[in-house]
Amino acid sequence: MSPVTQPTELPQPGREEIRIEQVLAALGDPVRLLYVRQLAEAPPEGLACGSVPLPVTKSTRTHHLRILREAGVISMRAVGTRRIATLRRDDLNALYPGLLDGVLGAPH
Amino acid sequence: MSPVTQPTELPQPGREEIRIEQVLAALGDPVRLLYVRQLAEAPPEGLACGSVPLPVTKSTRTHHLRILREAGVISMRAVGTRRIATLRRDDLNALYPGLLDGVLGAPH
DNA sequence: ACCGTACTACGACGTTCGTCGAACTTCGAC
DNA sequence: GTCGAAGTTCGACGAACGTCGTAGTACGGT
Helix, strand or coil: CCCCCCCCECCCCCHHHCCHHHHHHHHCCHHHHHHHHHHHCCCCCCEEHHHCCCCCCHHHHHHHHHHHHHHCCEEEEEECCEEEEEECHHHHHHHCCCHHHHHHCCCC | CCCCCCCCECCCCCHHHCCHHHHHHHHCCHHHHHHHHHHHCCCCCCEEHHHCCCCCCHHHHHHHHHHHHHHCCEEEEEECCEEEEEECHHHHHHHCCCHHHHHHCCCC
């Protein structure tokens, strides 16, 4: 069979579908903000989801990552059994210039 | 007696007490974001709370304004029976440069 | 003194949210 | 083929949230 490496991109909103309320609500949770902060300091081509330490269980982590993804804050692609996450910097900067830097620059 | 005009400032966090999670969560609600957007387009010296149209009742409005105030997003002072609200632009810009503009510049 | 306006306080309610554990899927390695 | 590692899904639970109506406070005007 031709098990060609699929698109592997998990469903996410296009740039024009991103809504500011959802982005802000997604970033408003301490666990998710912690995740985004660590993701922002990672190499440009992303990070395995599980490699970021979080004070919650696996299933709760999945829940939070989904909210970030559906809000348009992060992108996830499947690589083997892993998920690689990246910050959607370009989209966020284009839509809300300054927002991301303002959030990431806040007192840790 | 000396009914000197009191401080009239309602309790709010000092600049150094403002927490980014609270700010983002406060701005993440549609009703509150609507309020902040209208407040941002108002004259620099603020707006009477009740003069901003919102699709909720009085008591719900009070609730939301308190959340915005306690998060450090707005400032309120009493003038007669009215409350005048102002955006804490200086504090927010100093703490999270770019954030406020990013949020306010978002598609209406 | 009275009344109306502007707002706050207090329950109460239904809904959403964050959390978890257990069961399941998928993939890679041996 | 079997095992383990990485994630997801599915209830379930308590806590927090958004909403409302009623009652109460505080101030200004007449």
